[in-house]
Amino acid sequence: MKRAANKNNTGTRPKPLVSTKLRPPSNRGTLIERPQLIETLRETLSRKLALVYGPAGFGKTTLATQWHAQLREAGTSVAWLAVDSSDNDLNRFLGYLVEAVRSAEPDMGEGLRDVIEASPGSAVDFVIDTLVNDLSLHDADFVLFLDDWHLVTESRVHETLQMLLSRSPPNLHVVVASRTRTGIPLARLRVQNELVEIDAARLRFDFEESRTYLTSVKSLDLRPEDLVALWRSTEGWAAALQLASLSLRESGDHERILQWTSGASNDIGEYLAENVVDNLPADQVSFMLKTSVLDRLCGDLCAAVTGKKDSTARLEALEKQEMFLLPMDEERQWFRYHHLFARFLHRRLQKQMPDKIKDLHLAAAEWFSSRGHTADAVKHALLAEETSEAVALVERDAMNLVEHSHMSTLLNLVSQLPRTALFDRPRLQMAIAWATCLTHRRQESMEALWHVERLAEAAPPQQKALLLDEAKCVRACNSVYADQITGVEQLVKPVLSQVDKFSPWAVAVAANIRAYCYIRASDYGKVAPLMLSARAYQDRVEGVFAAVYGRCFDGIAAQSAGRLGAAREMFSGAMDVAIRTAGRQSHAARLAGALLGQLLYEENDLARAERLLSDSRVLGFEGGVVDFYTATYLSSSRLMLLKGDAEEALAILQEGEDTGRALSLDRLRVAVACERVRVKLTGGDVRGAEQILAEVDTRQQPTDSDEVRVYIATAKARLLCARGTAGLAVGILRAQIAAATRRGQKLQELVMRILLSVALDLDGEAAEAERALLDTVDEAVPLGLIRSLLDEGPPLITILERARDHCRKHGADAGEGVRFSATAQRLLMISRHPAHGVRGQSGSRTRVAELTARETEVLRLLEQGRSNKEIARALAIGVETVKWYLKNIFVKLGVSTRAQAVTESRRQNLFSAPA
CATH class of the missing domain: 1.10.10.10 (Winged helix-like DNA-binding domain superfamily/Winged helix DNA-binding domain)
Structure with a gap:
């Protein structure tokens, strides 16, 4: 097993999916047609759920497979998911659910698996809602089959299915095959007349079906009284009838079998299975027992486990002998034993070859490991009680998973390992630190870093330095995600000064962090050269996040400096990279979409902005650094306000408040609180605005950032204008304009100048207000600032119209160089024509x-x-x-x-x- 852990395949992308879970078993033998049960299942096409339940071996899967085949032949969209015990991990189940749907309709659920991987534990609502929305656009029935549902016992997975059923569109129908009825909202579905049930009593073969099976399908020559005896003793249990047919075919003691007609069904099954196996050649029995440790079988895997080079031929022979070996794909590459028969074989293996079981699992682990199936390899290593080897397997692929944003897969694998077995693995602890940092689990990340730093002290000097310097980089990333910038640039300096010693991932992240420090310090001119030099490292990282973040930070710097065209190019480039690499609906695309959506909103491209911002709100707690959150929540709120829906605007800002509180992001909380002040004032609720601002003032600390002070100053200025004391607002705004100019924050300077024009007009300085506004319009509009002007509403439009009329009347005599430019005229025209897809202030729509x-x-x-x-x-x-x-x-x-x-x-x- 040491060889498996040491194989150098870390450069290959892990294969987290088992494709055979997405296909029903392939039966080429003759099956008993069950038209009455199929007709019952057809009722599902006018219901939400069909539940087929009963003990093992009652033909649940076979019945579901038959109907699946009929639906598919009729052209209906059908998806299949065979769940197993590993699907008790919620993120794994969600991933397979998405891929099952996509296997039937590839255009549905695009990029959802990337969202699940990058947002472990928080993607459920978005995944289900997206699937439901995509299904609602599908203009035909869609049937989803979930086989072996009883293997799922995790309540969160049960709740996910219940969520899907409660939100499902009329064209979605779910068929569940299970030994139990656990985890399904049966009472509610019955009351709603949305449930079809087929239980064990209906699954049992009646006498005619049993006779047809034994005489026609199995070609047994039996007397009528023997048929009756077998039917009664097996109680129509399909698996027992199959075992009986094999026993009668293989054994010479027919009378003994036929006379054995008492006992419970399980006893009959055990007895008949023993009769079948005991009459097979010893070499064949040995092969079956050894391969019973496998959940799925192929020739190459079985050869690795049993040492039999002819394993493919052996599997084909077992299928022909009908030894309860079910093909899992149409190509017949993969098989599995019937669950009932597999349990019987494994019990016998434990009795007859207990000393072989460990080696069998180790061989399976090595085979899966060599092919990049880390999860399967770890499972078998743990079953072999080789914990250290399981840990080595996870450690080998851990950073590969991080770079591909497969945080969910990595953290799930880690959760299967004993915590104490991880304490002496510095590289694995480093990967855990990265994964938990990037999913906003700071405490867990810092705990992993503590182990890294502890272990580094005992490492050779060169390794110690590399471990400690990368650990500093993770600490810096944790600080940036927590919106704490002090001292961060020093933490990444060692990595950036020794780029050849670190992985492209570490260098790319360190460069992005330094760029973000420049942004927060308003050193915008340093960002582009840094990002240009880091681009080679960003693009060498196998995953997409480093490249997307780098381009986004480059865009934020350009936007803050007033270069909106360059910012749009960077944000669009980030979107292109994310879509090309991870898909349009990926986590990375949504991060870039937040910033691009904010910019498109500013440029008045409202329909495109709304689509991007709506998607970005799904990011929830995994929304990146604060700038992504503020872009999402503030611009989404303004879109709703523009539609005339102040209630929804406030609800969106409440989402931002909840996120800020949960992640202790004060800058985000202040930003959304000050935007709530703006919404309240737009609705004339001065008292409500005062209360919100008073709470913000109470929370303010002397160490708050420039951005926090700007948010609060702006909100105060708006409130002063609303109170009728605009003169005080003018003083505040002039001070903010001077500070923004000094820091090189051109965008902030222009926004403040817009508000200053309104405040001057309210303070009775009409002429100065007109001059200030016209100058600002001529500078802002060509850059792309449109909504910052128009969102000031009637007060700003009144100034513009008055300035236009004044210039028309007096022409060159308007005084002091005042002129109404084509740019100002264009802005007035835009104000009269609401943008595509968005309600105007009055709530009316364009046609x-x-x-x-x-x-x-x-x-x-x-x-x-x-x-x-x-x-x-x-x-x-x-x-x-x-x-x-x-x-x-x-x-x-x-x-x-x-x-x-x-x-x-x-x-x-x-x-x-x-x-």
């Missing part, structure tokens, strides 16, 4: 202008009741393109279903205007 010509065509066909395929044929486009158009239409109309889209289009009378 056909919201939709492109092709979207309008799709909507017209949708109103006619056309399916996606019919729409695709009518417009000569692909079905996937139709789905893409529908998603856009849903966003623009603010709906989530096809029926709602039609209703909303009629309400708005969209089709009265030409397409």
Whole structure:
């Protein structure tokens, strides 16, 4: 086993999926048709759930497989997931659930596995909601099969299935095959008439089915009274009937078997299994016993475990002999024993070869390890009671998993290992420190670093230095995630001064952290050169996060310095990298999408901004550094306010408050609190705004950052204007403008100048307000600042209109160089025409202008009741393109279903205007 742990395959991406779990068993033998049960299952197409339950060997899987085949032949979208005990890990179950759906419809659930891996424990709601939304766009039935559900005992996994059932669209139907009814909301589904049940009594073969099975399928020549005796003794238990047929075929003692008609079903099964096995050649029995330690079998794996080079032929022979060996794929590469028979074989193995079991598991562990199946290798190493080897396997692949953002897989593997076995593994502890840091588990990360630093003290000098310096880098990352910057740059300095000694991952992260320190210090000019030099390391990391973060930080610096065009290029580049490497719905894409969405909102590209910001809100507690959170929550809130939905705007800000409190991010909490002040004032609630700001002032500390002071000063200025003391606000804003100019914060300077114009006007300085605003507009709009102007609403528009009228009336005599430029005129025009897909301040929507010509065509066909395929044929486009158009239409109309889209289009009378 030492060889497995030492194999150098860390450069290969781990293979966390077992594809055979996503396919039903492949039966090429003759099966008993069960038309009455199939007809019962057909009722599921008008229900949410079909539950097929009964003891082992009653044909649950066979029945489900038969109906799966019929549905598939009829063209219905069908997904299969054979759960096992490993699926008690919630993240693993979610990952397989997503891939099961995608195996039937590849366009669904894109990037969700990356979200699950990067956000262990917090992705459930988003994953289920995304699957439900994708399924609702599927214009046909979708049937999901969950086999062996009884193997799942974890309550969180049960709750996930219940969530899926409670939120499922009408076209989703779930079929569960299980030995129990645990974890399913049966009472509620019965009351809702959404449940179909097939229990053990209905699964039992009746006499005619038993006779057909034994005489026609198994070709046994039995007297009528013998048939009756077998049927009664087995009680129609399918597995026992199969064992009986094998016993009668292999044994010469037919009379003894036929006369043995008493006892419980389990006793009959044990007796018949022994009769079957005892009549096989000893070499064949030995092969079956040794391979019973495996959950799934292929020729190469069995050869490694048993030493038999002809294992593939042996498996084929066992299948032909009907030795309860079930093919798991159509190519018949993988097999498994029937659960009932596997348990029997394993019990006999424990009795006859107890001294062989450890070696069998070790051989299996080595085989899986050499092929990158770390989870399977670890499982068998632990079953062999070789804990140190299991730890070595996890340690070998740990950083590879971190770099690929497979945090969930790594932490799940670690959770299977005894904690004490991890204490002397510095590289594994380092990987744990990275994984827990990047998932905002600071305390666990610091505990792992404590072990790293403890172990480093006993290491050779060179190794000690490398361990301690990388540990400093993790500490720096923890501090940045906690929004604590003091001293951080010094922590990453050792890595950046010795880049050739560290992995590309460590160098890339260290460079990103230094760039972030520059951003927080307003040293924006240093960021781009640093990121350019670090790009080679970022792009050498196998995963995507380092490259995405680097480009995002480059964009934040550019945006803060007022270079919005450069920022857009960087954010878009980060999105492109994330989508190309991890998928459009990946965690990395959502991080980049938060910043790009914020910028698109500022540029008044509201429909695109809303899609990106809606996705980024799913990040929850795994939303990166504070800047990503503020981009998401503040811009999403402003979108809702722009739609006229102040209640939803405040709800979004409450999400931000909850996140800030949970992660102890004071800067985020202050940002969302001050934005709540803005929302309250927009609604005229001055008293509510005062209360919020008073609470913020109470929390403020002398050591608070410049950003915190800016948030509070801005909120105070708005409140002073609302109270009628705008003169005081003017003083505050002038001081903030001077500070922003001094720090090189061009974006902040322009935003403050906009608010200053409003405050001056409210203070009676109309002429100065006009001059200040026109100067700001001419500078801000070409950069892309549009919403920061328009979101000030009627007070700002009034100043603009007055300045326009004044300039029209007096022309060159307007005085002091005041002129109403084309830029200012453009801004006024934009203010009169709400952007695509968003409600204006009054709550009204634009009409056909919201939709492109092709979207309008799709909507017209949708109103006619056309399916996606019919729409695709009518417009000569692909079905996937139709789905893409529908998603856009849903966003623009603010709906989530096809029926709602039609209703909303009629309400708005969209089709009265030409397409």
